Amino acid sequence: MHGRLKVRSTEEQKLLKQKEQQKKLRAYKYAMNQVAATRKEIPFNKDSLMLCAQVLSVNPDVYTLWNYRKEVVLQQLEMSKDEEVDDALVSFLENEIKLTEQCLLDNPKSYSSWHHRYWILQRHPKPNWQQEFSLITKYLTFDDRNFHCWDYRRLIINKIGISLCNELNFSTERLNINFSNYSSWHYRSTLRKLDSECLEEELELVQNAVFTDPNDSSAWFYLRWILSDRNVTNEKREELLESxxxxLDMDPDCKWILMAKCWLTGSLSLTDNHFAEKRIMDYKKLKELDPLRKGQYSDYLECAKKAIGTEK
Amino acid sequence: MDYELPTEFDIIIVGTGIVESIVSAAASRIGKTVLHIDSQDYYGGFWASFNLEQIDKLCERNQNANVDISADVQLNEGERLIQIGNNNFDLKNTSQKWSIPEKLELKDVSENVEGDNCDVTETEADNGTGTEEVWTQEKLMRESRKFNIDIAPKIQFARGDFVELLISSNIARYSEYRSVSRVLTWLNGELEVVPCSRSDVFSNPKVSVIEKRMLMKLLGACMDSEENEFKDYKIKTFHTYLNDKRLTDNVIHYVLYAIAMSTVDTPCSEGVENIKRFLNSLGRFGKTPFLYSMYGSGELSQAFCRLSAVFGGVYALNQNLGGFVFDAENKFKGLVCGKQQVIKASHLVMGIEKSPEEFVKSVEVSYISRGIFITNGSVKGSEKEHLTLLFYPLKGGRELCNVIELGTLTGTCPKGIYIVHMFTKQINTPKEDLEECVSKLFQSEKEDSDVKDARPQVLWSFYYSAPDTNTANLRKDVPENAFLCPGPDCDLDIDYSIKKAKEIFNSMYPDVEFLPRAPDPEEIIIGDGSDEQIPKK
Structure with a gap:
């Protein structure tokens, strides 16, 4: 016989948890004191640096500790200044990179860890940006709404040079998985120089999104960005207005469609007064549909009316 | 082996199908003593998965080969011994066929040997570029143990009753699942990917922007399901509702046959319910609402058996069962195991095929037409291996054929091979019922060497009619303390079987929780807690 099973009660579990927490707190306090006491030492205190890493891998948001690490790194850099390539320095820096990786696994949205990583790589004699690039691609497939990752990707791309086509495909891929994502759309807007050729593609993509879900704001913002481009002809604008x-016929209560129509009629009315009338009607409808922003629409409405007035 | 089982239990369960196994786990879990016994040497009964060799012999196998009435036991006054098992629910119309040669011809073999000499990377590259591998019966049989062929394949809804039960009861620990990676349908003479989710609708280039809006709106309406929307369709079909919505034919097809898993005859309310179930299960695990059990559907019943055993259930397979003992008042008394041992219990639960003939004589059986195919490629090839669920409307949309295609990543077949399961309600024979779908998905058997056919080739096929006993009344003619468990139904999932198991459990043990959460290993203290820790290993 294996003996009887006895299930731990929730009380017991709670107690165990409390005990654990107390233990963690004691360790944290000890480490912080140790670092504070030895921070100015040259050469740096190895025990403190080790303790510091331990605390950070549990809680990567203690920026004091990251600053301590940077001070130590600067010390190391100073020391190896004259020699050509210092293996010891490289392995020291690699160690720092590994630490941030550990921290990011635990908390992928830690500002300090991302910053520290980039800071180290900038000072690295042989930085492997390509590896960083693969890493960030991987991170983005885990969570494509993490704007830290998108920021980091832009930083890396500035270092390794950009393959426009690949980056566009990457952005399309992310959008296909989930188009309710401001970051993916925004990243796309940093890549695209709108010429007549790709304009067509982008308009199609954005229409796919707004027809699938007109209440999702992210694609509408991208559309507004496209429309701000001078290459969008009036002909294109009218086509889009039609669509x-x-x-709107299918979803008469969606404010985003009305807003987008107003963006279009706004520029079209500069040459054709008939669009201005439409614009005024749409703003009136918006006031009813979206009473929370009534004041804003009234303001637009006044401007639209004035515009007609001045022309007449 | 020479051993004797204990002589008294709270409940004896005969047969290891899903329903029996769930009841077993639930009873063990609340502290009842359970004897779970099967005359077969494998788990699962009608729900089992087999390797290629086993399934090869399945047709010949007499389901109740181990049942023997010649028991030699002393009965009390008024007691009688009844034979276990019946032949009312056997698989019918079985037909198995190899479409490939037994062995390679001599010439080919020598070529093959040459091929073996080149280095590995080169051969792999060859496979990648599409040089077709030549399969023989011998070659497949050598890999027999890599096959787990379901005779009742099941797909679970990610938010269905089964998955919820797996999670709430903590049985999820004993099994692994893989999400179905695409849902297909047969539309305008081609296999098309069904846009399941919002992202699918967005990115599907074959759906126009207007159709995108239609589809999303319609699914939204079904989800909200406001009274007014469907009030005129109480006695009409879902198809009529869709037609009245003035959708395009493509949108109607996707919604009716795939997302609602319906036919032109499905009532509106049922169609709407199906859509809700589909959409509710989206976005939980993977890209589609569906999960498949790794290593075959036969694993499902074993997961429950494992839980039952952990809580003290006693398991005995491959047992020679001598008969059931019933008393003068027709109450179950005990089971004769082997020739002499009588094991007593206050309740008996048995798979319907294990039931004595007299309890099931009036049970009505309908049949499911099933086909299993081993093929050399996917029905819709792509870069990565897919786990595919395909809804194929038969007979102009009056019936729906469910098709499941499994690749090697599901742990049910060797590399380079796919297993395709097809099933639909039986109307004629399995072969006739499935012919339409088979002829469209696979290369025809007649060799047309002129035309290059990109479709997969069927290497082996197995057709059979499987009994469905889920609509029958299983309490009629059955003594009060004995219960019958139905076999597999024609549904994709096993939610109905869970419901049946729960009913049986509740009639035996009313007011007791059904499968409460089992503790995690770290919550369990081995021994009485006084010994500090068990040494590792």
Whole structure:
């Protein structure tokens, strides 16, 4: 016989947890005191640096500790200044990179860890940006709404040079998985120089999104960015207006469609007064649909009316 | 082996199908003593998965080969011994066929040997570029143990009752799942990917922007399911509702046959319920609402058996069962195991195929037409291996054929091979019922060497009619303390079987929780807690 099973009660579990927490707290306090007491030492105190790493891997948001590490790194850099390539220095820096990796696994949204990583790589005699690039791609597939990762990707791309086509495909891939993502759309806007050729593609993509879910704001913001481009001809704008009118027929209560129509009629009315009338009607409808922003629409409405007035 | 089982239990369960196994786990879990016994030497009964060799012999196998009435036991006055098992629910119309030669011809073999000499990377590259591997019966049989072929394949909804039960009871620990990676349908003479989720709708290039909006709106309406929306369709079909919505034919097809898993005859309310179930299960695990049990559907019943055993259930397979003992009032008394041992229990639960003939004589059986195919490629090839669920409308949309395609990543077949399961309600024979779908998905058997056919080739096929006993009344003619468990149904999932198991459990043990959460290993203290820790290893 294996003996009887006895299930731990929730009380017992709670007690165990409390005990654990107390233990952690004691360790944390000890480490912080130790670092504070030895911070100015040259050469640095090895025990403190080790303790510091232990605390950070549990809680990567203690920026005092990251600053301590940077001071130590600067010390190391100073020491190896004259020699050509110092293996000891490289392995020291690699160690720092590994630490941030550990911290990021635990908390992928830790500002300090991302910063420390980039800071180290900038000072690295042989930085492996390509590896960073693969890493960030991997991170983004885990969570493509983590803006830290998108920021980091831009930093890396500045270092290794950009393959526009690959980056566009990457952005399309992320959007296909989830297009409710401001970061992916925004990243795309940093890549695209809109010429007549790709304009068509982008308009199609954004229409796919707004027709799938007109209440999702992220794609509408991208559309507004496209429309801000001078290459969008009036002909294109009218075409799009037609398509949005169709969409509005299917979803008459969606404020985003009306807003987008107003963006379009706004620029079209500069040459054709008939669009200005439409614009005024749409703003009136928006006031009813979205009473929380009533004041804003009234303001727009006034401007639209004035514009007609001045022309007349 | 020479051993004797204990002589008294709270409950004896005969047969290791899903329903029996769930009841077993639930009873053990609340502290009842359970004897779970099967005359077969494998788990699962009608729900089992087999390797290639086993399934090869399945047709010949008499389901109740181990049942023997010649028991030699002393009965009390008024007691009688009844034979275990019946032949009312055997698989019918079984037909198995190899479409490949037994062995390679001599010439080919020598070529093969040459091929073995080149270095590995080169051969692999060859496979990648599409040089077709030549399969023989011998070669497949050598890999027999890499096959786990379900005779009742099941797909679970990610938020269905089964998955919820797995999680709430902590049985999830005993099994592994893989999410179905694409849902297909047969539309305008081609296999098309069904846009399941919002992202699918967005990225599917074959769905126009207007259709995207239609599809999303319709699914939204079904999800909200406001009274007014469907009030005129109480006695109409779901198809009528869709037609009245003025959708395009493609949108109607996707919704009706795939997302609602319906036919042109499905009532509106049922179609709407199906859509809700589909959409509710989206976005939980993977890209589709569906999960498949790794290493075959036969694992499902074993997961429950494992839990039962952990809580003290006694397991005995491959047992010679001598008969059931019933008393003068027709109450179950005990089971004769072997020739002499009588094991007593206050309740008996048995798989329907293990039931004495007299309890099931009026049970009505319908049949499911099933086909299993071993093929050399996917029905819709792509870069990565997919786990595919395909809804194929048969007979102009009056019936729906469920098709499941499994690759090697599911742990059910060797590399380079796919297993395709097809099933639908039986109307004629399995072969006739599935013919339409088979002819479209696979290369035809007649050799047309002129035309290059990109479709997969069927290497082995197995057709059979499987009994469905889920609509029958299983309390009629059955003594009060004995219960019958139905076999597999025609549904994709096993939610109905869980419901049946729960009913049986509740009739035996009313007011007791059904499968409460089992403790995690770290919550368990071995011994009475006084010994500090068990040494590792």
């Amino acid at each position: 949005l009118t169709q969409l």
